[in-house]
Amino acid sequence: MSLPIAYRASGIGYRVGDAEILADVSLEVGYGRVLALVGPNGAGKSTLLGVLAGDVAPTEGWVALDDRPIADWSVRELARRRAVLLQSNAVAFSFTGREVVEMGRAPWLGTLAADDDEHAIAGALEETDATGFADRPFPTLSGGERARVSLARVLAQDTPVLLLDEPTASLDLGHQEDVLRVARRLAERGRAVVAVLHDLSLAAAYADDLAMLHHGRLVAHGSPAEVLTAERVEEVYRTPVRILADPDTGRPVVLPRRTFA
Amino acid sequence: MRARRTTVFAVLTALLVGGILASLALGQLPVSPQQLIGSILQGLGIDNAWAPDDPTLTDALWRVRFARIAMSILVGALLSVAGAIMQAIFGNPLAEPGVVGVSSGAAVGAAAAISFGAGALGGWTVAAAAFVGALLAIVLVYLTARSRGRTEVVTLLLTGIAVNAFAGAGLALVLFMSNSASREQIIFWQLGSLNGSRWIDVLIVVAVGLPTLVVGLALSRRYDLLALGERTASHLGVRVERLRVVSIILVALMTGVAVAFVGIIAFVGLVIPHLVRMMLGPSHRSLIVGSLIGGAALMVWADLVARTAVPLSDLPIGMLTSLIGGPFFFWLIRRNRAKAGGWA
Numbered sequence: 001m002s003l004p005i006a007y008r009a010s011g012i013g014y015r016v017g018d019a020e021i022l023a024d025v026s027l028e029v030g031y032g033r034v035l036a037l038v039g040p041n042g043a044g045k046s047t048l049l050g051v052l053a054g055d056v057a058p059t060e061g062w063v064a065l066d067d068r069p070i071a072d073w074s075v076r077e078l079a080r081r082r083a084v085l086l087q088s089n090a091v092a093f094s095f096t097g098r099e100v101v102e103m104g105r106a107p108w109l110g111t112l113a114a115d116d117d118e119h120a121i122a123g124a125l126e127e128t129d130a131t132g133f134a135d136r137p138f139p140t141l142s143g144g145e146r147a148r149v150s151l152a153r154v155l156a157q158d159t160p161v162l163l164l165d166e167p168t169a170s171l172d173l174g175h176q177e178d179v180l181r182v183a184r185r186l187a188e189r190g191r192a193v194v195a196v197l198h199d200l201s202l203a204a205a206y207a208d209d210l211a212m213l214h215h216g217r218l219v220a221h222g223s224p225a226e227v228l229t230a231e232r233v234e235e236v237y238r239t240p241v242r243i244l245a246d247p248d249t250g251r252p253v254v255l256p257r258r259t260f261a
Numbered sequence: 262m263r264a265r266r267t268t269v270f271a272v273l274t275a276l277l278v279g280g281i282l283a284s285l286a287l288g289q290l291p292v293s294p295q296q297l298i299g300s301i302l303q304g305l306g307i308d309n310a311w312a313p314d315d316p317t318l319t320d321a322l323w324r325v326r327f328a329r330i331a332m333s334i335l336v337g338a339l340l341s342v343a344g345a346i347m348q349a350i351f352g353n354p355l356a357e358p359g360v361v362g363v364s365s366g367a368a369v370g371a372a373a374a375i376s377f378g379a380g381a382l383g384g385w386t387v388a389a390a391a392f393v394g395a396l397l398a399i400v401l402v403y404l405t406a407r408s409r410g411r412t413e414v415v416t417l418l419l420t421g422i423a424v425n426a427f428a429g430a431g432l433a434l435v436l437f438m439s440n441s442a443s444r445e446q447i448i449f450w451q452l453g454s455l456n457g458s459r460w461i462d463v464l465i466v467v468a469v470g471l472p473t474l475v476v477g478l479a480l481s482r483r484y485d486l487l488a489l490g491e492r493t494a495s496h497l498g499v500r501v502e503r504l505r506v507v508s509i510i511l512v513a514l515m516t517g518v519a520v521a522f523v524g525i526i527a528f529v530g531l532v533i534p535h536l537v538r539m540m541l542g543p544s545h546r547s548l549i550v551g552s553l554i555g556g557a558a559l560m561v562w563a564d565l566v567a568r569t570a571v572p573l574s575d576l577p578i579g580m581l582t583s584l585i586g587g588p589f590f591f592w593l594i595r596r597n598r599a600k601a602g603g604w605a
Contacts, residue, residue, distance in 0.1 A: 055492060079498030092352035092488040093543035103486055107498045153489075157497070 003031040006065060006161050006192035007052055013060030014047055014216075021047050022058070022216045031160065034183050034193045036203035038227075039213035040237055045196045046087065046165055048213065052194060053084045053163050065161070079107035082161035087169065089150035094137040097149040101125060101134070104156035113158070124155035127182050129175065143170040151179060162186060164195040168202065180206035200254040204228055205246065212236065228252045266547050269540050273554040277334070280561035284330045287569055290321055297322070324460070332458035333564040334557040335466045336519045337529060338474065341556020343515040344530020345537075345548050346477055347399075349484035350508045351407070354535060355414055355593065358516040359527025359586075361406075362424030363398045367513075367520035368450040369431040370394025375446050376439040384465050384522070392517030398424050399513050403505075414594075453524035453579025455564050462522045469518040473511050474553060480504065481545035488543065526579045528586020529556055535593065 007029035014022040022044045029035050029052075037045045050056035051063055054070045063070045065081065073081070083104070091100060101124055105117045125131045128148040133141060138149065147170050154162060164183070168176040176199070183193045184206055197203040203210055204224035212220040212227055214236045220227040233241045233254060240257040285297055292300075292313070299311025300319050304327075313319055340358065347356040347363075358364045374390035406413075406420040436447050483504055486494040491501045519526070537551035560578075567576040 053496065055495070075495055075500050076498040079496060082496075084493070084496040086490070086492060088490070089493075090490060093354070093538070095485070095488060095543055099485075099542075099544065100489070103489060103497060106482065106486055109482070 003033075003190060005029070005067075006031050007063065007194075008067070009052070009061065009063045011061035012048070012051055012058045012063065014044075014051065014056060014058050020216055022051070025061070025213070025216075025218045027211055027218065027221055029161075029192050029194055031192045032187055032190050033208040034180075034187045034195065034206060035209045035211060036207035037194065037196045037211050037213065038198070038200055038203050039219075043213040044216040045213055047216075049084075049163050049165050049194065049196055053082065054078050055084075076107065079157070079159075081159055082163060083154040083157035083159045085151055085154045085162075085164045085167055087165045089146055091138040094139055096137055097130060097134040097141065097145075097152075098125070100138055100149055101130075101152045101156050104153035104158075107157060116158075120156045120158050124152040127155055128152040129178060144172060144175065147171055148175065151182075155182070160190070161192045162194070164193065166196050166198065168197065168199065176202060200228060200233065201252070204252045204254070205249065224252055228254060262542075266541055269537075269551060270554065273551060273558055277554055277558035277561060280558055280565065281330060281334070284333075284561055284565045285326070287565065288326055289568075289573065290318070290326065292318070292322065328460045328463055329455050329458045329564065329568075330561065331460075331463045332466065332523065333455050333560045335463065335470055336455070336523050336526065337556040337558070337560025337563075338553045339466070339470050339515040339519045339556075340526060340529040341533040341552040341559070342474055342477055342530075342549055343512045343519075345534040345545070345552045346480075346484070346508055346515075347512050347530065348534060349487055349545060350505055350512075351403075351417065352488065352490075353414060353417055354538075355417060355531070355590075357528065357531040358395070358399075358512065359525060359529075360531060360590070361399075361402045361417060361421035362428055363395050363402070363512065363516045364520050364525045364527060365425050365428030365432070366398025367391040367395035367517045368525050369428050369435065370397075370517070371521045372432055372435045372439075372443075372447045372450055376435045376443045384462050388465055388469065388518050388521040391521035392513055394428075395517040395520065396510070396513035398428065399509055399516075403509060450520070450524040451579075452577030453526040453582075454575060454577050455523050455567070456575045458522065466518050466522060469514055473514045476507070477511055477515075478546070478549050480508065481549050484545040485543075524577075524579055526560075526582050528582050528590065529559060531593070532586055532589050533559060535589075 005028050010026045012022055012025040025048060037048060039045050047056060051058050054073060057071065065073065098121065101121050105120060108114045125134050128151045130145070130148045130152050133145055138146065141149065151167055167179050171179060180202060183195060187193050207224060209222065210224050210227040211218060219236060220232060228243060230241055230243045242255045242257055244253045244255055246253050286294065295311040296313045299309050300313055300322050302309050303312040303319060304323055344357045347358065348354050370393050371387050371391040374387045402420050402424055406417045432447060432451065436444055439447065483499050486497050486499050487504070495501045533555045534548060534552045537548055537555055541547045541551055563581050564578055567578040567581055570576060
């Protein structure tokens with residue numbers, strides 16, 4: 001059974017002055033799938049995520065969410081349809097972790113879904129393993145703890161579409177895996193998840209599809225095995241690599257070649 | 262947390278009511294509690310035996326003391342809530358109308374209106390001119406001090422210095438161009454005083470102030486979301502651009518109408534929201550309600566000190582609040598520097 005398409009993007013281009021940040025990017029994001037956006041620093045991943053979020057208006061091309069142009073959605077409607085985790089998650093003033101997660105429920109204020117607030121907040125804290133420090137002031141948390149509380153806020157928003165910009169940054173190995181397991185579980189429940197990831201092996205292990213950006217262009221889009229060939233990774237990342245197969249899952253593992261002369 | 266909030270609100274309200282009662286009873290004009298109650302009842306249209314026989318006494322109480330107390334409650338609440346809202350939109354706990362020059366801007370507007378004769382057209386003109394001055398100042402600060410949704414402390418304070426200096430020069434210019442009667446008025450703005458508050462002024466402050474307080478309170482949940490940063494707030498359904506514009510106008514109205522009638526009273530909007538945050542946390546609903554009551558209480562007590570501390574003279578209240586607020590501000594800077602190496 002195939003679920004409907006969440007995002008359709010066609011010929012997306014974004015330029016600031018002479019700088020071309022994105023050029024001719026076309027892709028689809030289906031419900032029930034995890035799409036990983038990968039690529040070197042400055043490839044345009046965050047900008048593309050911003051376009052999908054509706055923050056950045058592309059200078060060329062068009063994007064539709066649920067077959068409706070993204071620009072036609074109101075801020076309130078979008079807040080109930082998609083949640084966004086940004087890279088920087090500073091919080092002004094000493095709100096506690098739990099208060100921050102509660103803010104994720106704001107779009108549902110005054111709707112029937114608001115009855116579910118307590119449950120959604122507790123569940124989100126549980127899933128990100130953040131319950132233990134939820135009552136501490138956000139500014140006193142460590143980088144990894146802040147990242148988990150912020151992710152919990154996004155989960156509490158309980159939207160069909162999730163856009164995550166480097167959700168695993170500053171997390172330890174165990175919590176990185178946890179975050180992507182959560183993403184997988186959401187996809188299995190029919191949500192669409194788009195995540196910017198730097199760790200190619202991690203992306204390959206958990207994502208259904210990979211989209212690789214390089215200099216603002218989509219250089220490959222498909223299953224992890226299709227996208228992650230040694231030649232392509234070497235060309236895009238400018239470092240020699242070897243692609244292995246995970247002994248358990250058969251998914252590609254990217255291993256940089258580290259020979260010391 | 263809910264019990265704590267109730268306790269704090271109860272204590273603040275008790276402070277406010279205590280301050281009002283003390284202010285009613287104390288002053289140059291000696292009155293007994295019975296006379297006071299009688300006079301209030303009489304003023305409300307209830308004839309009673311306690312009312313003072315001397316009509317000039319009743320008149321003086323109503324015309325002078327009661328109006329002044331009402332004005333102090335309003336101005337304290339407005340300045341304090343204006344501070345809380347500024348801190349929310351600047352994402353910075355040091356933003357305050359007095360500190361960053363919004364009050365000075367308002368004072369220039371009001372002084373210019375008086376000096377150029379618009380004062381003759383009534384309190385509304387002065388208040389409107391003060392609003393325009395405050396609005397110009399806050400827009401200037403907002404445009405220059407913010408980058409990428411945040412305001413760094415250093416930038417904010419430097420901008421404040423610049424705006425205050427500029428407004429100071431404007432005030433000096435108006436002073437230079439005015440006749441002696443207007444000059445006295447302008448000196449009054451620089452120091453701040455509740456002396457001479459009239460009911461007609463109080464009515465204007467009520468008419469402008471109450472709606473702004475209600476709107477500010479209605480926006481409190483959105484201010485919470487703004488603490489996550491502008492982009493994230495917008496992802497959660499806040500129309501950030503509109504919120505900013507509305508908030509800037511609110512602060513300019515609150516500061517403008519307060520400054521128009523009582524001059525520059527600095528630091529109330531800094532000290533009170535900070536204390537409320539320390540007691541109740543940063544959530545803006547309780548912060549705004551707490552600041553409203555706390556600011557009113559502070560101003561009532563401060564004005565009582567201002568008019569009774571030295572017999573037969575009226576201290577400038579702006580001087581008093583700065584005397585307390587200055588060191589407090591200094592302590593805030595030190596504390597936050599020690600904690601986080603400044604703010605980001």
